[in-house]
Amino acid sequence: MQPKPNIVHLPVYQPGKPVEEVKRELGLTEVVKLASNENPFGCSPKAVEAIRRELDNVSIYPDGAAVDLTAALAKKLGVEPDQIIFGAGSDEVILMIARAFLLPGDENITADQTFPQYRHNIEIENGVVIEVPLKNGTHDLPGMLAKVNPKTKIVWICNPNNPTGTIVTHDEVEWFLSQVPPSVMVVLDEAYCEYVDDPSFPDGLALLKKYPNLVLLRTFSKIYGLASLRIGYGIGRPELIRSINQVREPFNTSRFGQAAALAALEDEDFIARCRKANKEGLATLRAAFDRLGLPAFPAYGNFIMVDVKRPAQEVFEALLRKGVIVRAGHKLYPTHIRITVGSAEQNAKVIAALEAVLQEIAVKV
Numbered sequence: 001m002q003p004k005p006n007i008v009h010l011p012v013y014q015p016g017k018p019v020e021e022v023k024r025e026l027g028l029t030e031v032v033k034l035a036s037n038e039n040p041f042g043c044s045p046k047a048v049e050a051i052r053r054e055l056d057n058v059s060i061y062p063d064g065a066a067v068d069l070t071a072a073l074a075k076k077l078g079v080e081p082d083q084i085i086f087g088a089g090s091d092e093v094i095l096m097i098a099r100a101f102l103l104p105g106d107e108n109i110t111a112d113q114t115f116p117q118y119r120h121n122i123e124i125e126n127g128v129v130i131e132v133p134l135k136n137g138t139h140d141l142p143g144m145l146a147k148v149n150p151k152t153k154i155v156w157i158c159n160p161n162n163p164t165g166t167i168v169t170h171d172e173v174e175w176f177l178s179q180v181p182p183s184v185m186v187v188l189d190e191a192y193c194e195y196v197d198d199p200s201f202p203d204g205l206a207l208l209k210k211y212p213n214l215v216l217l218r219t220f221s222k223i224y225g226l227a228s229l230r231i232g233y234g235i236g237r238p239e240l241i242r243s244i245n246q247v248r249e250p251f252n253t254s255r256f257g258q259a260a261a262l263a264a265l266e267d268e269d270f271i272a273r274c275r276k277a278n279k280e281g282l283a284t285l286r287a288a289f290d291r292l293g294l295p296a297f298p299a300y301g302n303f304i305m306v307d308v309k310r311p312a313q314e315v316f317e318a319l320l321r322k323g324v325i326v327r328a329g330h331k332l333y334p335t336h337i338r339i340t341v342g343s344a345e346q347n348a349k350v351i352a353a354l355e356a357v358l359q360e361i362a363v364k365v
């Protein structure tokens with residue numbers, strides 16, 4: 001029995017190393033994981049309460065259409081309920097978009113170092129990935145536009161970009177949308193948008209009103225702190241969302257995910273506190289990198305990518321031995337590591353560990 005030839009080469013997803021595994025393997029009692037852009041402050045206590053309340057209903061299927069959550073979110077965002085689709089994380093929305101829209105040979109344009117799930121799902125559908133190099137770690141929208149041709153089906157823009165953390169601005173995205181043929185879908189992945197307070201950051205919802213080929217992706221995994229409950233969403237025009245809904249599994253999001261997301265939406269104080277702590281954490285990390293002479297990309301989400309000027313894998317392993325898990329392995333950035341912004345305590349730990357590790361490993365010239 002043979003699998004589809006186009007999936008044979010696909011890697012099995014390598015997540016950030018789990019804390020328990022690192023503790024076990026290295027005999028450590030304290031491990032800080034700053035590798036998967038999770039929220040170091042957990043989630044809103046209101047979400048925890050909502051999860052507890054749902055415990056009585058575990059034997060009952062969830063509402064496949066997530067009607068209550070959709071209505072609340074639509075109201076909050078100022079869109080119609082039929083403009084929203086929920087997925088088991090925005091990962092699943094990416095999968096559903098690929099499944100609903102891509103035919104074999106359809107071209108997709110992405111950055112050359114970006115969130116890997118775009119390529120992964122494109123390849124499963126036998127689509128073609130056209131990569132456009134980042135410029136200074138930032139999406140090169142004119143470069144991406146230059147690759148658009150009659151075979152182009154979807155352009156994927158990750159903003160802030162994972163892993164570099166950079167953004168493209170409202171004006172840049174608007175210019176891009178005004179130039180792209182309306183038959184080409186533009187997916188703007190805003191998984192980290194709630195962290196961004198830069199005034200030039202795109203107002204995706206305003207752009208959506210003007211450009212019917214735009215789809216926004218967002219998630220409850222990041223600032224809302226619900227990563228394990230797998231709940232994210234897409235926003236677009238109703239006809240497009242309907243097509244995505246047609247390939248959705250009947251019960252793709254859980255009762256816990258829906259209930260927690262609904263409660264989390266109401267806790268704006270929690271979000272404001274996380275945004276503030278993240279900003280302070282970014283400033284602390286950046287100041288430390290400056291002191292250590294390590295250049296970092298501008299960071300707008302809850303992570304920062306820094307050039308440690310040494311082989312990233314070696315630095316990753318040395319940090320691991322000190323009980324700190326970060327992310328390395330970015331093909332085009334062999335001397336960069338990506339660090340999630342943690343709590344003040346976690347940030348201090350990663351800085352101290354990094355400082356010690358830099359002494360141990362020679363600079364790569």
Ligand SMILES: Cc1ncc(COP(=O)(O)O)c(C=O)c1O
Pocket residue numbers: 036037088089090091092115158161162189191218219220221227230231232
């Ligand atoms: C840019 C980006 N998009 C989407 C996701 C997927 O998030 P989730 O499936 O948890 O919503 C992530 C997760 O790291 C991400 O970084």
